[in-house]
Amino acid sequence: MKRISIMLFVLCLLFSMNRNLAFAQHLQKAKMTDFKTISSSPIIDKTNQVPKLSSTLDMLYRLYSQNANYRDFSDQVQLQLLDDMVVVTILPLPGQAIDSIDRSKLEYFGAKIQASAKHSMRAAIPISQLEKIATTVAGIGSIQRVIQPISDAIISEGVALMNADEWQAQDYQGAGVKAAVIDGGFYKLTEAKNNGDIPQTYYSHDYSGSGMEASSDGEHGTAVAEAVYDIAPQANYYLYKIDDVTHLENAKDDCIAQGVQVINHSMSWFNLSYYDGTGPVSDIANDAVANGITWVNAAGNRAEEHYRSIFTATAEGYHDFTGSGGKLNALGPEPGSVWLFPAGTLVRGYMNWDGYPVTDQDYDLYLYKWNKSTSQWDQVASSTNRQTGSTEPTESVVYLNREKDARYAFGVYKFSATTNVDFRLIGIYGLSYHTPASSVLDPACAEDVITVAAISMNFYEAGPQEYFSS
Secondary structure, X not given: OHHHHHHHHHHHHHOOOOHHHHHHHOOEEEEOOOOOOEOOOOOOOOOOOOOOEOHHHHHHHHHHHOOOOHHHHHHHXXXXXXXXXXXXXXXXXXXXXXXXXXXXXXXXXXXXXXEEOOOOEEEEEEHHHHHHHHHHOOOEEEEEEOOOOEEOOOOOXXXXXXXXXXXXXXXOOXXXXXXXXXEXXXXXXXXXXXXXXXXXXXXXXXXXXXXXXXXXHOOHHHHHHHHHHHHOOOOEEEEEEOOOHHHHHHHHHHHHHXXXXXXXXXXXXXXXXXXXXXXXXXXXXXXXXXXXXXXXXXXXXXXXOEXXXXXXXXXXXXXXXXXXXXXXEEXXXXXXXXXXXXXXXXXXXXXXXXXXXXXXXXXXXXXXXXXXXXXXXEEEEEEOOOOOXXXXXXXXXXXXXXXXXXXXXXXXXXXXXXXXXXXXXXXXXOEOOOOOOOOOOEOOOOOOOEEEOOOOHHHOOOXXXXXXXX
């Protein structure tokens, strides 16, 4: 009975839709052909950057030290501030546990540890102490903005199509199975319970601290729980709200302690591996499996958001996305088109390359916005981490759009490297030039995870999976 119930949990993920995709489908688009006219050179002096700080945190520290408007910068790039402290994720040196970091020295410099797991730590650090902590506290591998996932699955219409109703009629309804949903938002959870869309009793734990049903975190987890409940209404449910990678590991550990048998995690994680089943998030999933848990993950709806290539330089040192000197990859539905973003949209890009765990091949990621007045692309944000041989091969940009109908594009620049690396770029909402192949991210790419793509209820029998789904 339990084995059949587990398979029902797996299949419920087949009918999924991405919240970002749904948003992108409602964006207006415009035709564009100029992806070469860039207003400024990306060449910068990294000499004084602190290698173990992400370039975004390094900039925050320098603005703070210069009494500049660091709060506006923090809002623009969406850092989490608590007064004059910034909330971060701290990772240990490759191959080490978080206990290898000198916590007493962290606390000596005023850091407040908010959560800790075996392989990561969440802490609030005084902005004024970022450089000292990064350069003097033993055991630190890197200090980054809070490492968070992006949601994947939402909608299920799968009971009748999968003949789950026939299994339920034979009393295979998940009785005796402990099933967990680990997710980022459970808004309207009580409403779902009152409507009979989830069970009347369940175990819940909020690691985020913002409240299990905070409206600002959305109802993605509630929707996932409803989808699973449709398939197995007699299972025992464990709902975990998380905000970062440290919370994910702690939730996994609690699942093991509670005897949970199935974990549903319909989220994607970025830049923690080259999406090859290694890295801290895949390790979390694999440890759950090693402890007898079936881990089910959405494949991720990144097919049109993912680009992969061997770096090919233009004369100016950018990657050539078009094969004819096109230095930019626009956020848009297809080559020659761009999305028109409304004010309040978060523009996000993630880049990494095949050089884990650490590299001295230094590449940078730049975000450009189209300037209608000058008819050129202006650089508005960047990620210029120093890859010195002791830091990860990663760059990421988060940028709050404040204008109506803004157009954005990413550029990849070789700062200092002796090889042309195999790299990936992920642009949320979709890249004009994209590579559907190998777009399964962490932890869906982990060997022992059961990974499921999205499929329309209208094409369930014959397929294929949705065009947007990895």
